[in-house]
Amino acid sequence: MPELPEAETIARGLNRILPGRAVRRVSVLREDVVDGPRDGFVAAVEGKCFNAAGRRGKNVVLSLGDSSRLVVNLGMTGRLLPELSRSTHPAVLFQMQDGGCLVYDDARRFGRLAILAAPEWRRWSRTLGPEPLARSFTGRRLHGILARSRSPVRNLLLDQKRIAGIGNIYAVEALWAGRVHPRAPANSVGPRSAARLHRALRKVLRNAIQARGTTLRDYRTAEGMEGGFGPALRAYGRAGQPCVRCRTTIRRIVFTGRPAYYCRRCQGSGHDLRSVHPMAVPSTRPREGSAP
DNA sequence: AGTGTATCCTGCAGGC
DNA sequence: TGCCTGCAGGATACAC
Structure with missing residues (x-):
């Protein structure tokens, strides 16, 4: 939460x-x-x-x-x-x-x-990594952090040692807003995309603070109130619903044990997916030992 | 270096 | 109604 x-x-x-x-x-x-x-x-x-x-x-x-x-x-x-x-x-x-x-x-x-x-x-x-809302956290800095890892960019954003404060909800939201596929290798995100992701991330975080956070279930403010950002979520938890930008159905995928939500059209050329996870499993032959 | 898995706990939703 | 299973926003440790 x-x-x-x-x-x-x-x-x-x-x-x-x-x-x-x-x-x-x-x-x-x-x-x-x-x-x-x-x-x-x-x-x-x-x-x-x-x-x-x-x-x-x-x-x-x-x-x-x-x-x-x-x-x-x-x-x-x-x-x-x-x-x-x-x-x-x-x-x-x-x-x-x-x-x-x-x-x-x-x-x-x-x-x-x-x-x-x-x-x-x-x-x-x-x-802990840098504060994403700090003045010193620039688009270039984010790009530098991403460039050092081949992990899926969503996982990178969750790593507190590299950037502090981002969890699954805001990682997913920032990637949607920045039009970056959650599973894209971090070092495949170029400077322009990194700059867009940087702006998206800070905007999402600022807007969420303004709304006093997101309550999915348990979170309360110090005054006992629920956060108001839930209705502003554009990707997180919206599997099966249309993307508000292009009406394509939002998809849910799970990797590293955690769900990610994204719009295939806005965020994801299957291009990087295919290069990371070759769909090709060419053999239709039975495996050794299972032959009749 | 990166991935998958298990672990710490409880509550809740959904299926039967 | 009740039982069971799976799932959850986090962090860490471990094996491979």
């Missing part, structure tokens, strides 16, 4: 309610969501004051008064909610000194919470 636009929306919401508030008590209800021993986690947060809320890639980053950071990877179903009453699967409860609280809620518990001291934070942040 939560990709860059969702993490950004949550961070903005928390930034309105969290800074300046001190944590009185931390209850780890589900030990598997915290990184390292429970006691260490609790001790690192109790008594500290929350400062600014931000984001790195698809992680929500909450600064604590002592320059350490609480990094929240929301996994598939993680949420950060300001009221326990909205929580269906509370995993960590932060009770504030002012009587309020912050709940980390996570049905599937694929999310992780980690406390990083300043140097660890810098080290960890360096393991």
Whole structure:
């Protein structure tokens, strides 16, 4: 669920309610969501004051008064909610000194919470790729990243170490908007297509942030609201429906275990597909040993 | 280097 | 209604 636009929306919401508030008590209800021993986690947060809320890639980053950071990877179903009453699967409860609280809620518990001291934070942040909305992330830079890999471009976009914050939904949407086939080898995307993909990617991410993200099921903003980007999806989840550009039926394919959606006409000459996956299996002869 | 698979978990939709 | 299967927005580890 939560990709860059969702993490950004949550961070903005928390930034309105969290800074300046001190944590009185931390209850780890589900030990598997915290990184390292429970006691260490609790001790690192109790008594500290929350400062600014931000984001790195698809992680929500909450600064604590002592320059350490609480990094929240929301996994598939993680949420950060300001009221326990909205929580269906509370995993960590932060009770504030002012009587309020912050709940980390996570049905599937694929999310992780980690406390990083300043140097660890810098080290960890360096393991992630560039922020796609940063000024420094240019079309040329994207092209440079793509040129170094033969992986399908969709997979490249999902790799947090190469570009931070993109998940399957926005990868699929950006590829549709940029008219690039999801399975095209990354290094087959030329500079012009890379520039188009770059513009498409940033536009999709910005529009999604403006709509407060995409709720397919579990995602909620810090205010408990659903995201509004769902109706703006043009490819993701639209298999069998007409492409809004050319009316060709949107297709769903699965590779590397994950679905991709695309328009064959806008995005995909079968050309690159065929060169990657030769359809030709010429032999109609029975395999050795299966002959009568 | 890249691909496929399994793993961590739960909830839900769809088929029977 | 209930049981079963497959699927899901993420990340990682492993074998090949």
